[in-house]
Amino acid sequence: MVNKVNLRELVLGILLEINKEGQHSHLVIRSTLEKYQYLEKQERAFLTRVCEGTLEYKLRLDYILDQYSSVPVEKMKPVIREILRSSVYQLLYMDNVPDSAVCDEAVKLARKKGFYNLTGFVNGVLRKVAREYGSIHFPEKDQPVEYLSVLYSMPKWLVEKFLGEYGFEKTEKMLEAFLTEKPTTIRIRQHLVDKGAVLDSLKRQKVTVEPAPYVENAYYIKDYDYLPALEAFRMGNIQVQDVSSMLVGEVADPKEGDYVIDLCAAPGGKTLCIADKLKGTGRIDARDISRTKTDLIRENAIRQNFLNVVVTEKDATQLDSESFEKADILIADVPCSGLGVIGKKTDIKYNITQNGIAELVNLQRKILEQASTYVKPGGTLIYSTCTINKEENIENVRWFVENYPYELESIDDYLCEELRSDTTKEGYLQLLSGVHDCDGFFIARLKRKTEWNR
Numbered sequence: 001m002v003n004k005v006n007l008r009e010l011v012l013g014i015l016l017e018i019n020k021e022g023q024h025s026h027l028v029i030r031s032t033l034e035k036y037q038y039l040e041k042q043e044r045a046f047l048t049r050v051c052e053g054t055l056e057y058k059l060r061l062d063y064i065l066d067q068y069s070s071v072p073v074e075k076m077k078p079v080i081r082e083i084l085r086s087s088v089y090q091l092l093y094m095d096n097v098p099d100s101a102v103c104d105e106a107v108k109l110a111r112k113k114g115f116y117n118l119t120g121f122v123n124g125v126l127r128k129v130a131r132e133y134g135s136i137h138f139p140e141k142d143q144p145v146e147y148l149s150v151l152y153s154m155p156k157w158l159v160e161k162f163l164g165e166y167g168f169e170k171t172e173k174m175l176e177a178f179l180t181e182k183p184t185t186i187r188i189r190q191h192l193v194d195k196g197a198v199l200d201s202l203k204r205q206k207v208t209v210e211p212a213p214y215v216e217n218a219y220y221i222k223d224y225d226y227l228p229a230l231e232a233f234r235m236g237n238i239q240v241q242d243v244s245s246m247l248v249g250e251v252a253d254p255k256e257g258d259y260v261i262d263l264c265a266a267p268g269g270k271t272l273c274i275a276d277k278l279k280g281t282g283r284i285d286a287r288d289i290s291r292t293k294t295d296l297i298r299e300n301a302i303r304q305n306f307l308n309v310v311v312t313e314k315d316a317t318q319l320d321s322e323s324f325e326k327a328d329i330l331i332a333d334v335p336c337s338g339l340g341v342i343g344k345k346t347d348i349k350y351n352i353t354q355n356g357i358a359e360l361v362n363l364q365r366k367i368l369e370q371a372s373t374y375v376k377p378g379g380t381l382i383y384s385t386c387t388i389n390k391e392e393n394i395e396n397v398r399w400f401v402e403n404y405p406y407e408l409e410s411i412d413d414y415l416c417e418e419l420r421s422d423t424t425k426e427g428y429l430q431l432l433s434g435v436h437d438c439d440g441f442f443i444a445r446l447k448r449k450t451e452w453n454r
């Protein structure tokens, strides 16, 4: 017989592990779920929700705890801090868990972990939060940085950065969107696939399907358990991909027979989208830096049976002279800070630093420098990131056109009316979650000048 597992103890173990340097929360959660495969579906959902929610709302939870605890959160013992954070998350955001159960379980867990002398403290803080939460004084809008930081659990330096670039209204929409759960977005493959049949197959498996905005073959899916259990997925007819990322395929606009190089291609989202648009013709050379990464591209290309995809391990910062002036289209979907996808990858907001961004800008420019030589004169270079700060986006593009024989080219012809603006006419698009109905993302289309007009 299997021993009953204490779910809150597992949550505590996960939260402590995530705090260690270099850990990624989704991997720590996944490895615990794999280890405890026998947990019921509901138990798995509880464990995932409490861990993810505690992380997403960490700064707000700490602000609340600091109102009620005689010891500041920063000075607490790590075990007690994580018990309190995850318990306050349950008290405030999980209606189906009774307050008394949250407090009792937290006290039991503190005792089990050897903190006998702190059980009264844990009990006192949690019962006060449960009783008095409605009367907590939160920062007001006239202190915009504190207000947004506490309300949306975003480090202050990032709030300041977003306010500086986008102003209050857009920043607030974006921070709110980061905390809002979204359905999965899929792209239905077009070449050799009947869209109606794919939609029927999804509906037969009781999946809720709705059209997503901006791109014709983009759909939201809900009410499924496990992606590989879907026939449409196993048959290679759907690919999970955010609409923002699909827009790279639209803006690249490959023509049958084109030779495309995708320099940073793993796990293969844009490669496969472009392979589909090439309709089995031409070739897409999908590269990434390591075997682990290129294996992900291979796995996806095999599932979708695309024979025009060639996968190789290559460091994009190193010059590949064999690719000199060969590509009709080059995709530079570079490694970036990921500030546009904080809603899906919570760790980013706590781990990224200004120095880290500066290092990424250097890496992005090194990649662009090599990439500049691979495009045929008259060919196209698409520069994209899933981030939203100017240094990694438009400032890199401006640096590139100043130093290399390229010019921005309007992308209006490839976008729906809703996404067109002065910047898309100039050649680039900055998407923001909450403002747009997708992840935060940047795309620029650059044309390599021909010999005579360099």
Ligand SMILES: C[S@@+](CC[C@H](N)C(=O)[O-])C[C@H]1O[C@@H](n2cnc3c(N)ncnc32)[C@H](O)[C@@H]1O
Pocket (backbone or CB within 6 Å): 245, 263, 264, 265, 266, 267, 268, 269, 270, 271, 287, 288, 289, 290, 293, 314, 315, 316, 317, 333, 334, 335, 336, 386
């Ligand atoms: C934004 S992700 C690419 C996402 C991919 N284009 C897609 O649509 O699925 C950036 C990729 O850059 C890769 N990368 C990082 N440094 C690199 C380098 N020096 N050379 C090549 N790839 C690199 C990472 O391994 C990562 O897979």
